[in-house]
Amino acid sequence: KAGVTQTPRYLIKTRGQQVTLSCSPISGHRSVSWYQQTPGQGLQFLFEYFSETQRNKGNFPGRFSGRQFSNSRSEMNVSTLELGDSALYLCASSLVARQGSYEQYFGPGTRLTVT
Amino acid sequence: DAKTTQPPSMDCAEGRAANLPCNHSTISGNEYVYWYRQIHSQGPQYIIHGLKNNETNEMASLIITEDRKSSTLILPHATLRDTAVYYCIVRAKYGNKLVFGAGTILRVKS
Numbered sequence: 001k002a003g004v005t006q007t008p009r010y011l012i013k014t015r016g017q018q019v020t021l022s023c024s025p026i027s028g029h030r031s032v033s034w035y036q037q038t039p040g041q042g043l044q045f046l047f048e049y050f051s052e053t054q055r056n057k058g059n060f061p062g063r064f065s066g067r068q069f070s071n072s073r074s075e076m077n078v079s080t081l082e083l084g085d086s087a088l089y090l091c092a093s094s095l096v097a098r099q100g101s102y103e104q105y106f107g108p109g110t111r112l113t114v115t
Numbered sequence: 116d117a118k119t120t121q122p123p124s125m126d127c128a129e130g131r132a133a134n135l136p137c138n139h140s141t142i143s144g145n146e147y148v149y150w151y152r153q154i155h156s157q158g159p160q161y162i163i164h165g166l167k168n169n170e171t172n173e174m175a176s177l178i179i180t181e182d183r184k185s186s187t188l189i190l191p192h193a194t195l196r197d198t199a200v201y202y203c204i205v206r207a208k209y210g211n212k213l214v215f216g217a218g219t220i221l222r223v224k225s
Contacts, residue, residue, distance in 0.1 A: 004158070033211050043159070043202075043215035056212050090158050094211055103149070104211060106158030 002027065004093050004107035012113045018079040021110045025072050025093030032074040033104060034066060037088040046089075049074050050096055078112075086114045118142065118205040124220040127197075133190040135219050137203030140184045145208045148179060150188045152199040153218070159202065162188065193223045 005024045013019050025032050033056075034046040045058040049068035066076040072093075078085055088111050092104035120138040127133040139148060147166050151159040163170055163177045165186070170177045176189040190197055202218040 031211050033213075035213075035215075042217060043213075045212045045214065048211045050211075056210060058212070088156070092158075092211075092213075096211075103161040103164060104213065105161060108158050109156075111156075 004091055004105055006089075006091050006107040006110050008110060009108065010111045010113075012115060013081050014115055015081055015083060017081050018077060019081060019112060020075055020077045021089055021091075021112075023074045023076075023091030023093075023107060025074070025091075026105055029093035029095055029105075030072050031094045031096045031104075032068055032072065033092045033094075034074070034076050035090040035092065035106075036060075037090060037109070038084075038086070043090070046076065081114045083114050085112065087112060118214065119203045119216050121201075121203055121216060121219045123217065124222070126222050126224060127190075127193045129195060129223055129225045130192055133188075133193040133197065133221055133223070135188040135190075135201050135203075135221065136185065137188070138185045139203070139205045142183050142205050146205050147208065148177065148183075148186050149204040149206050149213070150175070150177065151202045151204065151213075151215075152197075152221075153202070154196075154199045159215075162201075164206075193221075195223050195225060197221065198223045 033048040048056040068074045088109045090109045092106045094104040095102040149164040150162040153159045179186045200218040
């Protein structure tokens with residue numbers, strides 16, 4: 001079974017620009033979560049989408065947004081980029097069931113550099 | 116904030132068992148203990164999880180104390196490829212938000 005895929009793998013943007021990152025979950029997984037990893041703050045939860053609805057959100061400014069499509073693929077967008085947005089952005093997918101949550105599987109990440 | 120405490124780093128000889136401790140003294144009854152690891156610049160990899168019983172899979176074993184306030188991840192025969200940052204995470208039964216702490220850097224040496 002194919003794993004979580006993220007595109008692009010590397011990206012360089014300029015301050016003030018916006019960026020869109022894409023994540024394709026494992027087939028059959030309907031929950032997609034996004035995380036930001038920086039050397040200073042470590043791994044931090046951004047948001048989670050399930051059935052095209054955001055159902056959990058981390059403590060990030062409104063410049064960070066996301067969406068999920070009917071095929072469970074997800075995108076996240078960062079507007080008005082700042083230097084501090086330089087990070088590894090990770091996507092994770094999982095099954096969801098009424099009796100509880102399942103383990104999350106992470107993609108390889110998108111390395112974003114803001115100059 | 117992370118609800119777990121882990122040593123910042125550990126060394127292990129190749130071929131020996133690696134025992135990684137984790138304290139989670141404030142864990143509640145419906146929270147699970149999850150372990151992930153992250154090899155340099157890759158996405159975190161799921162290893163194992165448990166509620167109160169010891170668990171074993173092809174990668175590792177998880178030993179949870181009877182009071183559930185601490186646990187130990189055991190890699191039975193560590194190899195150089197097990198060098199990574201290991202994260203112990205307490206997670207609610209429902210919901211997919213993982214709160215990562217700083218983790219333990221495990222260095223496996225030949």
